[in-house]
Amino acid sequence: MSEQERHRPSRRRLTSMNEKTCPPIVLAALLLLGCDVPSSTAQFTEQVPDRASFPDVAQAMVAHCGTLDCHGTPYRNMRIYGNTGLRWLATDQTLNPPCTTSAEVDQDFDSVVGFEPEAMSAVVAQHGANPDLLTMVRKARGIESHKGGTVMKPGDDLDTCITSWLADNTQTSACQRVGPATTPPPLPGTEPACEPGP
């Protein structure tokens, strides 16, 4: 019997098994996968960047992202509150109080970390190694279409401020360089108290 003939029957058996046995197995596997639902008690715990160093990041974002014609509007999913734009309290107005309040910093933090929790967790878990996982960063860098255009480039102060915060190593000086140039004085006759974050 030649080498070719010895192998032929086994090939035939294999073909036969493929045609008759495999489809039901594959179907069963697909069904099992389809029935793989998460447990009703399963919870996703997001990993978030540092809250304590966020106020400087928030102020940089208020200046560059939170203008009233951009993310300083209630019509945006990622909403930025701050002293020169959208205010959190209904009784507050632009520059009154003159500083971004701690309540506004809280809202900004929740907005930024809550926008894409899974991607944010991945970025934080990688110690900020791949910030482009976040739509926020891709849009700001101009990698993805953005109404506000390219607002930062890798290595500039705004980019350094945000990505260093994501890497748990906030470069406060970079944030402060791109924050508001001056803190405006309070409007005459208004409450002079200024309550910056955190």
Next chain:
Amino acid sequence: MKQMPRWVGSFKGLALLGLIACDPVHSNDIAALGGEAPGVSKGPMHRPGQPCTVCHDGAIGDPPAFSVAGTVFETPSSAQGADGVTVTMVDSSGSSHSATTNAAGNFYLTPQNWTPVYPILSVTVAAGDVGAIMHSQISWSGSCGWCHVKPAGPSSPGHVSLMLDDGGTPP
């Protein structure tokens, strides 16, 4: 192969134009502006305080395009525009341009006058020794009235004005 009648091509073109013209968001924005004020005809004096580039956007059939336009009022609560105010803007490329308000307080620049590179980083309004500085940049909107809506509140600084109601200057 049977050739398509020429009118079919024209019909498709018209249908495409119709679709472009039927932007419900844009239509709603225009409808929200309301009609012209009594006694004021279309022109440089009309609709002070409104977001000019909603209509002056350069789209087919719309009035001439403005790159930046708006209104400066005498005070935040006044309906009277401030005449002769110089509005100076500096964009992110460092290019600067000024415009002067007319008797309605309106100013406007066409793309031929100036096409800013956004964001616009600085805006000042000044008349004589009185002036005010804008404390935030402009990210994309060429209309002051897009954000400066009356009355002032948590989502609007109110109308652009040269002076405050008590005679002081804005911060």
